[in-house]
Amino acid sequence: MNRFFCLLILIAFPLFPFELETDIEGETSEEMIELLESLLENPVDVNTATKKNLLSIPFITEEIADGIIRARETRGGFTDKDSFRKLIPLIIYERIEPFVVVIPPKVVSRRPSIYPEVRVRTRVENRYPRDDRAPGNALGLYNRILIDYGQFSGCVLQEKDEGERDFVDFLAFGVKAKNVGHLEDVVVGYYGLDFGERLVLASPVLTFKGSPYQMRRKGIHLYTITGENTYKRGIALKTEKFGLFDISLFYSNASLDARGSDSVYYTYSADHITSAWEDIKDRVKEVIYGGHIDISGGYGTIGATYYHASDYDSSEKRSYSPASVNFSIPGGRVTFFGEVAYSRDFAAVCGVKSRGDKFMGDVVLRYLPRSFFSPHSSPFSDRRISSYGLLNDKGIYTCLLFKPFPKTELTIYGDHMEWEDDELPGRGYEYRIILDRRITKGFELGVSYRYKCKDDDYARFARVEMDVSAIKWIGLRLRTEWAEENDTLSGELVFGDVYIHPLNTLSINYRHIIFDSDLTRFKFTEYERELPGVMGNKFITGHGRRNYLLVSYKPFKFLRFSVKYEETFKKSSKLSGQVDLNLTKIKN
Template identity: 25%
Template sequence: MRNVPILFLLLIVSLPLFAQRQDSISLDPVPTDLLEDFLQNSGAESGDFDLNGQFDLLATFQKRPLNINRCDEADLRELGLLNDIQINNLLQYRKIAGPLLALYELQVIPGFDLAFIRRIIPYLTTGGDLDDFQASILEMVGDGRNEVQMRWSRVLEKQAGYANPESDQSYLGDPNQLFVRWRHTYYNRLSFGITAEKDRGEAFFKGNNRQGFDFYSAHFFLNNYRKKLKSLALGDFNASFGQGLILFSGFSTGKSAASTLVKRNARNLRPYASANEANYLRGAGISYALSDKFEATAFYSSRLRDGNVNGVDTLDEEVASFSSFIDAGFHRTIREIEDKNSVRQNMSGLSLQYHSGAYRLGLNSVYHRFDRALTLNPQPYNRYYFQGQSLLNTSVDYSARWGNLNAFGETAWSDNGAIATMNGLLVTLDRKMDAALVYRRYPRNFQALGAAAFGETDGGRNEEGVYMGLEIRPRTGWTVNAYYDVWRHPWLRFQVDAPSRGTEWRLRLTYEKRRRMRAFVELRQENKEENAFGNETPYNVLTPTRLVQLRTYISNQVSKALELRTRADWGYWDDGVGAREFGFAVLQDVIVQPIGFPLSFNTRFALFDTDSYNVRFYYYENDLLNTFSIPPYYNRGSRVYLNLRYRPVSALTIEARFAQTFWSNQTEIGTGLELINGPRKTQLSAQIKYVF
């Protein structure tokens, strides 16, 4: 739609210029290092994680700080700023020494240095009565915070999918991407709202989307209501049990520079307000305190999902089976529309939790049922994957604290008889040293459709390994993070036609001087066995591959209004067959936030040169509020972006973004309908956020 930018301008001027509440500042709840590392280890180039809830939650705690003397373990986890070792040490200190008199008293607790304390102080307090369990729903609705967020984005270059709109192989919609969200929150107690999104190339108020947007989502979520009702979710929500062996939805990190962050800590139920069209449940869920020590969580979900259909049963003209789910959420072409909502997935879950002080034990069960059978295209590597119409998983998870020790784990069973387990240990060896140990064993025939457990691969199957992590704080401002992971895959994997092994290690040295300067240098190496393509034998053989990356980073807060960030990476990839492939990248970020002036901006200029995609580098990019992007930098070229943010009043934020990548060694970008004839790809984005 050519008039979309004009529509956004009209929306700006139509909004009131004053609000009842102050808007939250820009927050970064998930460390950028974790985001980069997670995507780098998963091999994903892009993703849509539901970070909006964490942004809003931190904004809540900033206005109404968490009482560190009265909160429990679940509250500290929900804050999302402390790792498990810090939480364990804090609770142990509070048990022995009693309530903290001031937040800076945290310095005497192992794992809390002055730089970290300064970062978390805005969200914590040592006093005040935060008990508002008696507030009614009507009071929470009337005294809550409303947020309207509207976003527009498009690629400026002409792509193949829009070149011939009359063709059946082209995109059926325009190249504009639209996002609208309204959300009402009352601190972390109540949340409800509506989200709508249209992807680039999807029809809008025409064709298969005469109702407007391609994706709609709505939720109602109540938390800690009247003490007994822990959570109530209606509409779209996320659910997670245990350590993720049978169910974990939402954002979760894998191996990262935070070497002791290995434990899953999500609440059983959480509200969902993202535009991701795959990773959510739709129905109802409830968590209820049966007594002081027992809590039960139950949910039911029924939703339509996109799937690759296998054929049509001529007797009842119904799709007989499907070969896989399609999680991209795109409905731009006739073929993609045919696969839309082709499979109904029903899910139900039940979790019984016992907790007594430092001990917690849970019994969990999840049942999946499809309206037609999942029938995979037979390949040697997927021989033990789930196929059929129904699947039942059960598990037992636990967590226990003894002094400076925290043991945790989960053992799960799938209804084909396979048993998977993961067990971990977090320990404070010294006030300056923390350690983590994780053992996992996921058999090749273990089946769990909602698994996202800690490990090298997704799905919680076909893997056995041991992870060892260490964090050392030798002196003020200095931190050493290191881990070593060794694993094996007892069965074949995609493009790995034999059982294989791998190892990975990482060492990072970080120096931070108050909040003015932060620098680190990191060395990482990953060894894997993969197919040796191009060999002269009639079958694939495995070859050991090695990826080595050296990273350096320094940020300097020149003044209250100016911050400079510089980064340089170098690496190589080697498979022992072809020539070794090298790559490097250099980045410069400039962040300007004038004090007392409504206009701020940040910009980046990057140069990169890699021999292939194998030596790619992932970098977190500052983006529009409540969004982020982590594109891979590879081949030879440059990238630049500029973000502008204008806040005429505290309630209104107007943003614009320009981003362009130039590849000097390419004449085409992308493939298929995403193909661009030329060396550049340019994206424009705009967003309005209004709080009242």
């Protein structure tokens, strides 16, 4: 089955381009989804791409990117995808193929478009039953405008959660410029930061399992999600490379929602509905300044990050100064990587990854003690990241993905974790086997088994999945999953996807889900596909059904319009209904 994993995002046949699985409750990383959608619409030309462009492609490591650049300089460029494919392992090429294009060097490119690329997203949400304490309108409204024009890009965000009074409860904007003088990137306004293995500074992202270890894009980027407490606000810049050095500097002065008296913690949900929520809105002002430096060469990359943060209420509440060193050292088909940090205590995420023509393997160790304090981090972890800034997770993750036979992929992973709750130690482990097999053209079959244990609780999950796309313009995907918790509770889930593509400009996708689950500590995961960053990942428990309908229409070469409707019912009660509208002005 032709799938690539990036935070378990799967390219699964034309039905829906993406799939993402996480293991803790919350929303998926919208920024990663945005990046993948952009790559599909505007594939990277490997003959002209910078190293930064190449590293934005999932599974492309620094070693592979350097090899691509050296090869094209030696050859004078690639003539076709076949000449490019011979450079990298087959198992990786199969996963990045949708995101790359090869334009022969002798082809004269067209003049750049005089019109900007524009992406507009509007989401309307209504949740039932309504909270009687909510003083405002029951509708949730979320808008985003992304503009890309040459070396400049910008983003405007507006958010109103269900029940809030103000239709502009959250408003954010930012502007990014590339290649300004000796600066490679400059962002003014709202922005995000991702450095190293995300142990000190990172935008929120959930744990991923079931795939080779991957990290998101790194560096400075525009803030494009509607979370009200996960941004930086001010200015950030990255200098052009001076010899072996890359330098990034940043300053932020933001007002955040917070609770607590002596021990301040952020409230990431930021639903300003009841008077209790209104009392904490923008309660704390946070000032951050710091920088990151990378030193890269033939031996790999070594970096360092430092910042100082002060949180103020009526007076200073706390201050802290995390610092870290990260590294990535390639050696043939093996790369050693990691980050070691200090903030009131030491923490580390380190590992080794290996890539071959028919396999990918990883071992990742994490040491994140409860005494380590890093509110703006988001490293690979099994534990839910606390808004107190405490990570509380120690473990080892191993994963092997390989092709034992033609048209067959086998993934095996295991994770062992330890933590402390109320000064009492906890322990758990998880194992999973995933087998994907292409039976014949247009028919693919997948099965998986997962076992997870935490303390004295455990659960088993078994899944069977089938993809049928014998006819070019229509496809069908079916999945059934069974689970058992502690030999006493059980759950079942069944869903079907139908894809109809009657015209090159029109596609219709429908999904119906039926779930019946008594599970308490463990939950089913159900994946949003096609524009999943708009709605977020869904975790299923209880008894009910869900429906999704997505219609995408491209009336002109430069314009795409899509509408998505979602509703959830549990027993006889409708829990939520949601409509997403997306308008994209595509680059010429």
